[in-house]
C-alpha cells in the first residue's frame with residue numbers, strides 16, 4: 269500500500285505490483301508470454317493492443333519484469349530479486365519508459381524523462397488508466413490546450429541511451445505507451461531502431477489505436493491482441509477489494525468492463541471521504557485561531573492540485589449549509605453520513621444565520637479564484653483568516 273501521511277489526514281492507496289498473478293484473467297496471453305521466454309523466442313518488437321481499461325499495459329510490464337527476473341518460476345516473477353525490486357517502482361535502469369507528454373512552455377526538450385516520476389506513480393496506482401486520465405493530471409496544473417504527443421526529441425534520447433553498451437540485465441526494455449501519439453518525425457526515427465534493434469533490446473508498444481501507426485512500423489511488430497476483462501474477472505477482483513456485488517455490477521454496467529475507469533471512480537470516492545477529515549481539522553484550527561497549524565494545513569491543500577481544492581471548497585459549502593439546516597430544521601433532514609452528522613452536532617452552533625451567508629459567499633468566491641489560477645497558498649491563508657473572523661460572529665438569538 270502507498271501511504272500518504274500528513275499531520276492532519278491520512279489516506280491509503282493500493283500500489284500495484286507488476287506480477288502476472290496481480291492481473292486478473294488473461295490466462296492464455298500470460299501463458300503465451302511465459303512460453304516465449306521458456307522457448308527462447310522473445311521477439312524484439314511487440315505490440316500489445318486492445319481497448320481502453322483492459323490489461324495490456326499491466327501485462328507488458330509484468331512481461332518485462334519476468335524477462336529480467338533472476339529467480340523466475342514457471343508462472344511468474346519471484347518479486348524479490350534485485351531486478352524485481354527495481355521493477356517494483358518501475359525504476360529499473362534498463363527499463364526505458366516513453367509516453368505522450370505536453371510541450372511545456374519554455375522547455376527546450378519534450379521527453380518522457382521530464383515527467384517520468386509522475387508517470388510511474390500514475391501507472392502504479394492504476395495500470396488500467398487511459399490517456400485521458402494521464403492528460404487530466406496535467407490539466408489541473410497547466411491549461412495550455414496543447415496535444416499530448418511523443419515528440420522527435422524522444423527518439424533522439426532513446427537513440428543515445430541505446431548506444432550505451434553497458435547494462436546490467438539480460439534484456440533492456442523500451443516500453444512505449446500509446447505509440448499512436450508519435451509524430452511523424454519520431455515514428456521515422458524509431459522505425460530505424462525497430463529495423464536494426466540494438467542487441468538485447470526489446471521494444472514493447474502498448475496501443476489502443478494501432479491502426480494509427482505507420483504501416484511500416486506495424487509490419488515490424490509481433491502483435492498481441494489483449495481482450496477486455498470479462499465481467500466475472502472484474503467481479504472476482506472487486507470482491508477481493510471488499511466492494512459488494514450489487515455495487516460491482518453497477519460499476520461494470522456503467523463502465524462496460526473498463527477496469528481503469530472502475531478504479532478511478534473508486535479512488536475519487538476515497539478522496540471524497542478524506543474531504544471530511546480535511547474540513548473538520550480546518551474548522552477546528554480556525555475556531556482555535558491556531559495560525560501555526562493553519563499555515564501547515566494551507567501548505568498541504570496548496571500541494572494537492574486545483575481539482576482537489578475545488579472539490580474541497582464545494583464540500584465546505586455543503587457542510588456549511590448542513591450546519592444551517594441543523595440549526596433551523598429537523599436533524600433528520602441532514603444529508604450527511606454518521607461521521608459528518610456527529611461533527612455538525614458539535615459544530616453547528618458556530619455556523620448560524622449571522623455568519624453562514626458570509627462563509628458561503630467567501631467559499632464561492634474562492635472557487636472562482638481557484639479557476640482563475642489564483643495562488644493557492646495565499647488564497648487558502650486569506651480564506652482561513654476570514655473564516656476565523658466569521659466564526660467569532662455571535663448569534664443574536666437562539667431558537668430552541
Ligand SMILES: [Zn+2]
Pocket residue numbers: 336337338339340345346347348349350351352353
Ligand atoms: Zn525476480
